[in-house]
Amino acid sequence: MSADPDLVVVGSGFFGLTVAERAATELGKRVLVIERRSHLGGNAYSEPDPETGIEVHRYGAHLFHTSNTRVWEYVNRFTDFTGYQHRVFTIYQGRVYPMPVNLATICEYAGRAMSPDEARAWVAEHAAEIDVDDAQNFEEKGVALVGRPLYEAFFAGYTAKQWQTDPKELPASIVSRLPVRYTFDNRYFSDTYEGLPVDGYTAWLERMADHPLIEVRLDTDWFDMRDSLPADVPTVYTGPLDRYFDFSEGELGWRTLDFEPEVLTTTGDFQGTPVMNYADRDVAYTRIHEFRHFHPERKHYPTDKTIIMKEYSRFAESGDEPYYPINTAEDRAKLERYRELARKEATNRRVLFGGRLGTYKYLDMHMAIGSALTLFENRIAPWFTEGESFDGADLAEA
Ligand SMILES: O=c1ccn([C@@H]2O[C@H](COP(=O)(O)OP(=O)(O)O[C@H]3O[C@H](CO)[C@H](O)[C@H](O)[C@H]3O)[C@@H](O)[C@H]2O)c(=O)[nH]1
Known part of the structure; x- marks a missing residue:
């Protein structure tokens, strides 16, 4: 110029x-x-990842x-x-559940088929300790929304890893980012355009x-x-x-993320979905991204290899990229x-x-x-x- x-x-x-x-x-x-x-x-x-040609989001998955x-x-x-719609699953104690919490998550967790009304009653029974309007922090809001058992399974461990902060100290607004649905709609976002x-x-x-x-x-x-x-x-x-x-x-305090990419040459499909969350505390990462699944329409992606990326979260120190x-x-x-x-x-x-x-x-x-x-x-x-x-x-x- x-x-x-x-x-x-x-x-x-x-x-x-x-x-x-x-x-x-x-x-x-x-x-x-x-x-x-x-x-x-x-x-x-x-x-594009140089080895596989698969588009990689270097700073974590970005879903518009x-x-x-x-x-x-x-x-x-x-x-x-593209017509991509984000859907996420979570692994907890060796079993897979859809996230955010929806009717399928509740039925799967309880181990039986439930109607929307039955699921509401089941959650209300397990959330009796707190009213959603009185919830002051992440834990209270989470328990009020999905009940204590689902909170402990799907939120407590993941959030401990994601924030390393007592959920009682975190704002309720963080958990409110996720919908809770009493239908089998398992889309991550509820927006008009995606x-x-x-x-x-x-x-x-x-x-x-x-x-x-x-x-x-x-x-x-x-x-x-x-x-x-x-x-x-x-x-x-x-x-x-x-x-x-x-x-x-x-x-100002930030959380940072560490990403660990890995090209797998033994399979063309590691997890069958773009993002798998890991709810258990003893798994150090919070989630694994597999980028090929963001673009199922791209026919040029190789079928015999794939690239995955594990995501870890920690407090940012000076020199780290600030994320949250x-x-x-x-x-x-x-x-x-x-x-x-x-x-x-x-x-x-x-x-x-x-x-x-x-x-x-x-x-x-x-x-x-x-x-x-x-x-x-x-x-x-x-x-x-x-x-x-x-x-x-x-x-x-x-
Ligand atoms: O399985 C989960 C998912 C979320 N949370 C809690 O809910 C909070 C809010 O969830 P978000 O999905 O908004 O938080 P993420 O950091 O996991 O979300 C990022 O990845 C999402 C998709 O996987 C969306 O793209 C989202 O916009 C982006 O911030 C998290 O911080 C966490 O405390 C859990 O406890 N368990």
């Missing part, structure tokens, strides 16, 4: 690319996207789903979607960035080069919020202080914060895209077109 950029975007995940694409296409602005990693796309990045029509229409400008990008995530992400006014600079840490940028250039920052402020309020915000009370207090600083930064230095890392919020892909579209429409476009001031008043909520 020869001329100075009109807008700098720090980070090329879905949030950053959506802002960049909108500013270039809609406003004709020159956008410079700065990316620390050697590839674009943040954690949604995927690539949304009920937001605006987001769905927007993403369809860049990619077609699918996987036909040509893969990277082709989709590259199309978003493919605009003459967008330059993506890879392998570049914004903190090392920000002084070389024009001092007053508006910036959308999607990196870690605490790092931006040099950790002045302390570090932990959100303890202490984290939330720090976050409040960082948000106050972010508001000032927006007003004083024209920096807006967004995305999962920039807001310390667990955002699904469709949420990141939706919130980027909103930020663009409400803040960035008016600023460029109407010369509105960069008031940071409600920014942290964008």
